[in-house]
Amino acid sequence: MVSEVRKNPNAVLRVEHLSMKFGGLIAINDLNFEAKRGAITALIGPNGAGKTTVFNCITGFYKPTEGMLTMTRQNGEEYLLERMADFVITKKAKVARTFQNIRLFSGLTVLENLLVAQHNPLMLSSGYTILGLLGFPTYKKAAADAIEKARFWLEKINLIDRADDPAGDLPYGAQRRLEIARAMCTDPELLCLDEPAAGLNARESAELNQLLLNIRDEIGTSILLIEHDMSVVMEISDHVVVLEYGTKISDGTPDTVKNDPKVIAAYLGVEDEEVIELIEHAAATGNDDITAAVDLLSSEAIHEIEVTHGEPPAASLVAAPVVKAKPAAAKPAAKAAPAAAPVKPAPVAKVAAPVKAPAAKTKSPAKPADPAIKAGATSNALAAPRGGKADSLIIIKGIGPVNERKLNEHGIFHFDQIAAWKKADVIAAEVYLAFDGRIAREDWIGQAKKLAKESQSKPAVKKTGGAK
Amino acid sequence: MADIQTSGPDSVYAKAFKEAIFAGVLALGLFFLIVGFRTDQNINNELVLVQRWGLLTIFVVVAALGRFIFAAFVVPSRTQVKVAKAKPSAATQADRRSFKAIVSRFGLALLFVYPFLVILILALIQYAFTGQWSFQSGVQGSLKYVDNFGIQILIYVMLAWGLNIVVGLAGLLDLGYVAFYAVGAYSYALLSTHFGLSFWLLLPMAGIFAALWGIILGFPVLRLRGDYLAIVTLAFGEIIRLVLINWTVVTKGTFGVSGIAKATLFGIPFTPGPNGFAAMFGLPNSGVYYKIFLYYLILFLALLTAWVTIRLRRMPIGRAWEALREDEIACRSLGINTTTTKLTAFATGAMFGGFAGSFFAARQGFVSPESFVFLESAIILAIVVLGGMGSLIGIAIAAAVMIGGTELLRELEFLKLVFGNDFTPELYRMLLFGLAMIVVMVWKPRGFVGNREPSAFLHERKMISSEFTKEGHG
């Protein structure tokens, strides 16, 4: 990937060709992005994608293996963060951070936490302790100012009443806010927040949104944040960067990222809104099968992950272009469903079902089905899917992507195969699936029969998916 | 299992009885070979096995009885106290705080009048026995109490307060603190004997030398934490001692440096001659004035340590130390240079060790490597831990109890009546020291005063419970 990050005075932080390797493990691979001044940039991605590692590189806790991190301050000074010690980055380059697992000074009071953050200016005004020790008035004034600044932030985060309590005694949500306030007391120009909304409830994360917007708009601090709570990311960020396996897979405004098929496949799955709509819808129509519909939607998304990286690199390369096109189709389809008058959730599933098929298709050619069918196979096992195209078995409730793979390995590719299972077949299948009576309980055979019938009746629903 | 909750007296005693039997059996198993048998030599120089069933029975009975009393009476009363404590009132809290203030003020006043109080009490005793006032004998008799108790305790108070900066505030476990004490002592001893420099000049120099050594030690060990730091500081302490022993040309090795000049009161020496202190003030000749002077000197030095510590805690550097103890990574994320912060902690702590060392040399008039063994470091650290890391008052109490207590043991001659004439109570000092430590640690795991006083406050100063503070990771 050619550096798409140009010299841009608007960028407070430029990350260019950043790579980080731990032994043989590549945590970040040639990452490029920039954080704009006065904006909130969100860094999202699946767990273990390397987001926190990026933070640790920016704030100097790790020295990157390769790459350049340029911080441009408001006064035009440029700092190459990869060459600086961690504490100098905060002191000189004015980058502050918070931590995923809160790192407050739990035995110090709330106020003291904020005073420690003002260490460097206070150190100066106390003449490196010596003048302060002798009681010079400059320090007294600086100390009073520091307390005022702390008071300002305490009022902002609504903790003024608890200023004299130990930080470790605060409830979790308050600790998160305090950590942000403490970072802000270092007067940063870039604030890096690592999962600030983790463990907060809906109300608290809404308050957090307000705080962050306030920091951006009133204090003018640029923010870079890692977050999994989409209500925070989508609501307040001006720019979203999506990481996966240490590389950038998407970059843009929240809206473009939200609708980026790669992001949906790798990270978002089907969106909450849709699930909520589904449930509300189901509640209205009195349908009890909501969970089934939701399960289906999410297991589908999981399957997509499998397709993109569950396989060896070669396979994912083949799969990539197809996947790019496909979930784009899947999503509008799902979205369209509630909009199109009172339709039951079940049809949503149906619409989604055939759309899934291409995914399965890409999978089978990439990894040819085992020619020698494994022992313990069921009576109607096939050596290869008919017409080279397998049905997406995960539509059957109870079959996940892993079990689908197992079934494929044992020569089961189509709904009608499962539909035709006899009792002995069920027992045989249960042996390699390591199940105990689940096939009967969840009525796989019944489901499969229904699905088999449907897939025969409408073979060309694929187009509906691309309609929007 | 289900009736675990029933708390009737019967069940408590029954449970206690069971536990007592268990403890008895355990004691029997444990002491059967250790106490029950003893090898001895008979007249023919043969090894014989002596059976001591009586003693073994005593051991077992004591264990069982102790367990019974503990389970039947101590535990229930303690749970009651806990339940009662669960309903705290603002009044008791406020009381406790003012009580603490009174105690520290009273303690300080007592320290200032201590030598005269001792003289007065001894004179009163003299009066009670002989019916005549004689301050002179009180003055002579007070020597022991001022020197052995007053000065000795205060030296340890000062050392522990100095170490407290490193261990209690910055959370860096230092097992070689006595090295700085040694540096201070030898700085004074050598510079004063070779160059004839005065105590008042050498006192700050000794502190500076020790601080320099603190920095020299600090640099290589800064990246170490916890156990590793402890081991390296321990090694450093031993290295200093071995250098003192083996660098005989300068230090005279194990013979030590003797004839060290005494301290003077602004140039007035404490000598019996016409220019001496006693002559100038028209007092009868006595060694006790020097002791009283030394007492006030070390009191001043200790209070200086306390004052600096209290001031530093309100400075950015002191807060940075405490923050370092709580979380080093967070400190760095706030732009605090942890390297220099640790170094200043080491240097400041070492400096007070150096002051104490030069005082020690002036007091003894003689220094040898034997005074600076690892045990001293361990005792100082034990005082800091027992007192409650970071708490000046707690540490002072711990020093008084530990050092005063062991000194007191020397006085317990009457124990010879109990255990026979070949019993030497001093020999059991360390045993009792250890036992006392275990008891305190079980009773108060975070030391006498585990609570932390905040360095700044917005509305009111609330003590911070020890459950929130951390000990640091080195």
Added chain:
Amino acid sequence: MSQTQPLAKSSPLLSIENVETYYGNIRALSGVSVHADAGEIVTLIGANGAGKSTLMMTIFGMPRARTGRVVFAGQDITQLPTHEIARLRIAQSPEGRRIFPRMTVQENLQMGASLDNLEFYDEDSRKVFDLFPRLKERINQRGGTLSGGEQQMLAIGRALMARPRLLLLDEPSLGLAPLIIKHIFEAIKELNKSTGLTVFLVEQNAFGALKLADRGYVMVNGIVTMSGSSKELLANPEVRAAYLEGGRH
């Protein structure tokens, strides 16, 4: 696991009766009574600091309830030592993950399976890896080197390895990607359905938790203020206002 047949409604698997718990002198729980029937998913929702995690830890006796009783499967476990409580097959994915940072992923899971001396390790670990394929990729990595979300997966996986009768989950969704959260919730439901596993769930994500659970309790300042079926709570305007709305759009 087959012995966990649903009992009669009159004898819940876990019942917490009028429990009060203190941290030092501070009362964290004031007379809390909740129960979970066998085969049920019960959730506890409430603001941060309401005492949800404390209640969860009280079940394990850390801290111990000062008054009241904790009864599990008819046995009073209020005063039982924590390790013995765990042996009754109550497993927990605690707040703050608490994985063993210097042990590998595999060793962490083995620790979870140590109650049975690893007898079912292969079988159970396969299920955990099915649930969290990420863990399989990291199997020989040390726990401390995992990312936050991966550690969360490991904590849940380790709890599942103990073949629990009662599974306590303290904010399982914390720090996880939206997709994985759905996956976990789905898996919990699945386990509950297929094996009758009783689940006691504490969540900030009240919406997701109520959707998953059969019943719910709302906790405010150490007191249970509301309880009912998940549907009732979801429909309750107070609950909606306090815990469901605000963040979502």
